[in-house]
Amino acid sequence: MKTCLVVDDSRVVRKVARRILENLDFEVIEAVDGADALIVCRGAMPDAVLLDWHMPLMDGLEFLKRLRQEPHGDQPAVVFCSAENKADRIREALDAGADEYIMKPFDGEIVAAKFGEAGLL
Amino acid sequence: MNAPDLDFLCALVRARSGLMLTGERGFFVETRLAPLARREGLASVSEVIAQVRQQPSGALARAVVEAMTIQETAFFRDRQAFAALSATVLPALAADKQQGLRVWSAGCGHGQEAYSLAMVIDDAERPLPAVEILASDLNSAALEKAQSGVYTHFEVQRGLPIRRLLRHFEDLEETWRVSPALRQRVRWMRLNLIDPFQVETGYDLILCRNVVSAFAPDARLATLERMEQALAPGGRLMLGAGEPAPDGFEPVAGAPCVFARSSESEIVIAA
Numbered sequence A: 001m002k003t004c005l006v007v008d009d010s011r012v013v014r015k016v017a018r019r020i021l022e023n024l025d026f027e028v029i030e031a032v033d034g035a036d037a038l039i040v041c042r043g044a045m046p047d048a049v050l051l052d053w054h055m056p057l058m059d060g061l062e063f064l065k066r067l068r069q070e071p072h073g074d075q076p077a078v079v080f081c082s083a084e085n086k087a088d089r090i091r092e093a094l095d096a097g098a099d100e101y102i103m104k105p106f107d108g109e110i111v112a113a114k115f116g117e118a119g120l121l
Numbered sequence B: 001m002n003a004p005d006l007d008f009l010c011a012l013v014r015a016r017s018g019l020m021l022t023g024e025r026g027f028f029v030e031t032r033l034a035p036l037a038r039r040e041g042l043a044s045v046s047e048v049i050a051q052v053r054q055q056p057s058g059a060l061a062r063a064v065v066e067a068m069t070i071q072e073t074a075f076f077r078d079r080q081a082f083a084a085l086s087a088t089v090l091p092a093l094a095a096d097k098q099q100g101l102r103v104w105s106a107g108c109g110h111g112q113e114a115y116s117l118a119m120v121i122d123d124a125e126r127p128l129p130a131v132e133i134l135a136s137d138l139n140s141a142a143l144e145k146a147q148s149g150v151y152t153h154f155e156v157q158r159g160l161p162i163r164r165l166l167r168h169f170e171d172l173e174e175t176w177r178v179s180p181a182l183r184q185r186v187r188w189m190r191l192n193l194i195d196p197f198q199v200e201t202g203y204d205l206i207l208c209r210n211v212v213s214a215f216a217p218d219a220r221l222a223t224l225e226r227m228e229q230a231l232a233p234g235g236r237l238m239l240g241a242g243e244p245a246p247d248g249f250e251p252v253a254g255a256p257c258v259f260a261r262s263s264e265s266e267i268v269i270a271a
Helices: A011-024 A034-043 A061-069 A087-094 A109-115 B005-018 B025-040 B045-054 B059-069 B079-096 B111-124 B140-148 B160-169 B217-229 B262-270
Strands: A002-007 A026-031 A048-051 A076-081 A102-105 B101-106 B130-137 B150-152 B167-173 B174-176 B187-191 B203-207 B231-238 B250-252 B258-261
Touching: A002 A011, A002 A034, A011 A026, A011 A109, A026 A034, A026 A076, A034 A048, A034 A061, A048 A061, A048 A102, A061 A076, A061 A087, A076 A087, A076 A109, A087 A102, A087 B160, A102 A109, B005 B025, B005 B059, B005 B231, B025 B045, B025 B059, B045 B059, B059 B140, B079 B111, B079 B203, B079 B258, B101 B111, B111 B130, B111 B160, B111 B187, B130 B140, B140 B187, B160 B167, B203 B217, B217 B231, B258 B262
Parallel strands: A002 A026, A002 A048, A048 A076, A076 A102, B101 B130, B101 B203, B130 B187, B203 B231
Antiparallel strands: B150 B174, B167 B174, B231 B258, B250 B258
16 A cells, blocks of 8 residues: 655645545655654655645745655655645745656546556556 | 427437437436426426427427437546547657648547647646647536536546545535646537538547447437547547447557548558
């Protein structure tokens, strides 16, 4: 079973994402911000990361840049999931190493399609 | 909705569009016609039907039929089929047609299929010769939206990879619009597939996906026959996932949903 780390400071979003991802047969791990997520990844790299942008302590972009510098940090497919919907911001996330990008609000169909694009399904 | 109204409506839709409503017909009709009733300032769906009964050739009747035909779709629907178009089908067609290719998206709905094709052509690793894309639909409101090229956040996230969104769309704050370059690639036309239609022949690739399988058998046969006539020698027909090969066609190896004339099957093997 593939693992997906859901990084979001909103408990509601984490819960919704968990339900969608478990339906897609992922084992879901949760982190509340980038710093928390980095600790999880140093323990074991997940197959996928669903990543919010704006979070306390460490935001998603900073987490992603640091993740890609970790040993094996290039392995997880990272799907950003953010209300940042401007083309320039999305480009910034891709340049930092994101594989796909979901604009909030999202639904199960979008997550499935984007994870498919990222080669996760 | 009462049974006579429902039967009347289903017969009208079948006669005008070829579409055969099945399953939860009453529910489907209500959900499609309720917005139309509101827009027309009519109290209920029954009132819409009462008016259509009085003027079966009027504008309202046409709007009713059109409201039944449109379905939700996605960009690059059946990703592997589009991957095959890009990797093998279009390059093979182009190899024989240096003067240019003609492609027809029949039943194009809100335009996602036609624009997906345009993106495939634009992003081709080895440049293709000029490709003319015709996109047709019965539904004029859908065509208008398709031509505008404006899609919501939700729509651009159905099947469209993020890098293609950035490359081919403009960010309009709340929505996204297909780039002018891509929009210029597509010619739009209102066309009812069950009318004896007048499209030019000589199409190298015709996409008619998830359209005829909802048709009544006679309408399906007639439509596929006309597609066959519109297809150039050596041309390819692309249907929706799971739609069977029409009479006289065979699947093309390695290209899901793509068919060639059986009489040309040696070309298939060679390709």
